[in-house]
Amino acid sequence: MKQRKQNYITLSADGEVVPQGSAVEDAAPAQESADVAYRLSRMVEEAAGSPVAPNALDAADMSEYTAVAPGEAQTAARAERAARVAEPAAKPVALVMARSKSAKRLLQAVADAGFCACAAYTQDRRNEGYLKAAQRAVCLGEKYSDALFCNGHAVLEAAAECEAAVVLLSDEALPLAEVDSFLARAAARGVRVFRAMNPDAPALGWILCSTDKPAADDGTWRTCQHCGLSFDEASLASGHYVCPSCGGYFRMSSAERIDDTLDADSFVEWNRRVPETDPLNFPGYDDKLAAQREKTGLEEAVRTGEGRIAGLRVAVGIMESRFFMGSMGSVVGEKLSRMVERATDERLPVVVFTASGGARMQEGLVSLMQMAKVSCALSRHAQAGLPYLSVLTDPTTGGVTASFAMQGDVILAEPRALIGFAGQRVIKDTIKQELPEGFQTAEFALEHGLIDAIVERADMRATLAHLLAIHLATVDRGSCGPGGSAILVDYRKVRDNLEHGTDTYNTVTYGMLEPEGGLPFGDAAARGSRRAQRLLSGLAGRFERKASGPAMPKRLEKALSRGGFDAEEGASLEVNGVVMGGDANVAADPGNRAWQSVQLARNVHRPTARAYIDAFVDGFIELHGDRAFGDDGAVVAGVGWIGGRAVTVIAQEKGADLKERIRRNFGCPQPEGYRKSLRLMRQAEKFGRPVVCLVDTQGAFCGMEAEERGQGNAIADNLLAMAGLRVPVVSVLLGEGGSGGALALALADRVAMQEHAVYSVLSPEGFASILWKDRTRAPEAAAVMKMSAAEACQMGIVDAVLPEGPAPAHENPEAAAEQVRAYVVDVLAELCEQSIEEVLEARYERFAKF
Incomplete structure (x- = not known):
């Protein structure tokens, strides 16, 4: 927002208006301070300026103009004077946007x-006292909210209704x-906008608010289905079609999605027109299709083609919920398969x-077959080692x-999106079951391990760019397409391209237009600053799961209440009443290096795996879930770059900390944690991407629920997969390496x-308990087992x-x-120079010798 100084009235020290060009002003040029403002009286004079009579040329063009005889003119003048006596001349209207205690004054x-x-x-507050001081009142809506009082559409509509010449904020x-979009629209309508220098002292003056941005006033407004407020298209486009007031997501058309995600002017549509079919000869189906095309301007419920994301060539399909609710008919399946x-x-x-709402009922079984058809095409695409990202x-x-929605190598979702197989109405009609609040949402799917991450719309383009670059970094460079092979297979180049390189249509068109904002989300400038900061810092930690994990078992609560937790025994880590793993005195037995290491490995201040990821994994994107049951917080998995690889x-x-330790089950994985790791290993194998494992666990969780879900099976599957995984695997034990739960990431x-x-x-507590029936002999057990790193290295483990x-x-x-990073970088460089057959043979021999 810019303030045009030439429109200001300069106030002297005593509050009097200083005329422009006066000696006072010439002697001391006005500055942008409290001394430069409009007084209310001056605003009235300008707003009530007498109308100017048309000049001769304008009058000549008035074809409807009729001359008035002198006598008639005198009679009309007398009537006008009488009317003015009876009813004073209309005053200019000022819409006062205030409702605080000072509003009356x-x-x-x-x-x-x-x-x-x-x-x-608002209707719910129509009896407030300050309204009595007004000569006129205008209703903004049914229910009061701060967001409503700073909503541009509501204020502009109110100004139009009361014919305001001035709006006072x-x-x-x-x-x-x-807000540039609001100020531009107000100016286009001839309404001047002022803000109070001091709302509690309106006599001090008012600042004229204006903008140099053009008015994008095409009369198009969209209403948020969540909060009911309306916003202009330009403002929404600049904010990725997220409600500036409540944060709710507008449903985007394919054109809006293209403009918001792909590089400007990079989209080329494929198979725009595919002949329609009517396999059931369904009555009126052809007419409904024609009506949908006329209403939406679309050919079908999906658009396909190619484009670029931060310079990277990609095939893209975008479904259209506006066309038959995005239902999947034969043409939708055909277009996706061809793509x-x-x-x-x-x-x-x-x-x-x-x-999409699902299969298109009017096409019956043919619609059902599209599920298989697209799946077959995606299977061939996967066999070619190419990435598929589903949003x-x-x-x-x-x-x-x-x-196909759930067949992606990575499945992302927008916040609060409805995701489910059977709709709520179908479930209620079929089995009469009432669904709980928050059921079938993106958050529900994330908590239950069905998707990889929830990504806010403002971050979607950057996320896709980084994921594509990571997946393509280890495949044939020819897959990047002409001009793309040397651009995007490096983290920093991707980041730089997103920040300074190719941009989307919306960014180019609306990038300088501050979207209309509401109080709950702060001012637009702050939002822009935060966005830039996010881009500069990469994507590390962006997809940290927000939902709390499963309820803590009662046995774990009891163990915690006793001061510790042992994964194998489910008992307190205590020896003679002393809690182990905290700040215990590690020098109690200087000769027992193994027990000293146990104490240090359990130190609550010791950096966890996530600290190491944040330290040296560039652009880490966490991927969640086992795609079957849940997301285990004890296993963090994802993709990123280490040393440029x-x-x-x-x-x-x-x-x-304690709260996070409880949520992550103290690092003791559940079966779904190992199945998540197995899924990510298989994905890495598909793309020829090395795997780096960071091990730190007392052991796999052994509760009843873990056994019910196949804890042993999950670990066994990991070991079998890692034995033959056709990519290099490097493991580093950071703290505790307990039993098979650790080995599941250390083969x-x-x-x-x-x-x-x-x-x-x-x-050591479990060892002492089993062999000696005395848990207090844990230090002795640690020495016997040779648990320390030096001893494990001497044994060749x-x-x-x-x-x-x-x-x-x-x-x-x-x-x-830094030591861990350097080791991983050096070892990966060595392993990646070898053929995969040599790597597998060495892996086999490494463990066969034991």
Whole structure:
């Protein structure tokens, strides 16, 4: 928002208006300070300026002009004077956007200055006292909210209704003084907007608010279905079609999605027209199709083609919920299949935005067959080693959910999107079951391990760009397409392209237009600053799961109440009443290095796996869920870059504080945690991407629920997969390496341990309890088992011991992380130079020797 100084009135020290060009002003040029403002009286004079008579040329063009005889003119003049006596001349109207305690005083000051003071109100607060001070009132809506009072559409409509010449912003409406789209529209309608220098003292003056941005006033407004407020198209486009007031998501058309996601002017549509079929000869179906085309301007419920995301060529399909609710008929299936087949031939990645109510009933079984048809095409695409990213938008249900929507290598979803197989109405009608609040939402799907991440719309383009770059970094460079092979297979180049390179149509068109904002979300400038900061810092940690994990078992609560937790025994980590793993005295037995390492590995201040990921994995994107049951917080998995190399990272995470430790089950994975890791390993194998595992667990969780879901099976599947995984695997033990729960991520080509990490078949407490029936002999058990890193290396169990720096890792985490990073970078460089057959043979021999 810019303030045009030439429109200001300069006030002298005593509050009097100083005429432009006066000696006072010439002597001391006005500055943009409290001394430069409009007084209410001056605003009235300008607003009530007498109309100018038309000049001769204008009058000559008045074909309807009729001359009035002198006598008639005198009679009319006398009647006009009489009318003015009976009813004073209309005053200019000032719409006062205020409702605080000072509103009454402000309305009175506005009226005293010569305005017709018009107050804004809502129906639920129509009896508030300040309205009595107004000469006129206008209703903004049914229910009061701060967002309503600073909604541009509501204020402009109110100004039009009361024929306001001036809008005075105060209190909740003040954010509109910074909204370019609102100011441009007001100026286009001849309405001047002012903000109070001091709302509590309106006599001090008012600042004229204006903008240099053009008015995008094409009369198009869209109403948010969540909060009921309306916004102009330009403002919504600049904000990715997210409601500036409540944060609700507008459903986007394919054209809007293209403009918001793909590089400007890069989209080329494929197979725009595909002949329609009517397999059932369904009555009126052809007429309904024709009506849908006329209403939406679309050919069908999906658009396909190619485009670029931050310079990267990609095949893209975007479903249209406006066309038959995005239902999947034969043409939808045909267009998607053709797109995937062409992408396979041209070695392009595929991105599909889903939005559908399911199969198209009017086409019967033929519609059902589209699920199989598209799945076959995607299977060939996958066999070619090409990535498919699925983005679920609201709504994604029915046959689309049961096929290509859930077949992506990575499945992303927009917040609060409706996602499910059987719709709520179908469930109620079929089995009479009432569904709970929040059922079949993106958040529900994430918590139950069905999708990889929820991505806010503002971050979607950057997320897709980074994911595509990571997937393509290890495949044939020809898949990037002409001009793309040298651009996007590097994290920093992707980031730089997103920040300074190719841009979307919406960014180019509306990038300088601050979207209309509401109080709950702060001012637009702050939002823009935060967006830039996010881009500069990459995507690390963006998809941290927000939903809380499953309820903590009662046995775990009891163990915690006793002071500790042992994964194998489900008992307290205590020896003679002393809690182990905290700040215990590690020097109690200087000769027992193994027990010292146990104490240091359990130190609650020791950096967890996530700290190491944040330290040296660039652009890490966490991917959630086992795609079957749940998302285990004890296993953090995702993709990123280490030393410029695209990798898959799988880590066991204990949590940095007590609350997080409880949520992550103290780093003791459930079966779905191991199944998540297996899924990510298979994905890495598909794309030839090395796997880096960070191990830190007391052991796999052994509760009843874990056994019911096949804990042993899950670990066994991991070991079998890792034994034959056709990509290099590197594992580093950061803290505790307990039993098979640790080995499930440590069957690797290279295994290293940090200096104070431990590795054992069982916890020392469990070992002492089983063999000696005395848990207090845990220190002795640690020495017998040779748990320390140095002893494990001497036995050939691990390949290297990594120094933690001049002190244990919790005292110098940066130095410890650098040692781990350097080891991983060096080992990956060595392994990636070898053929995969050599790697597999060495892996086999490494474990066969034991």
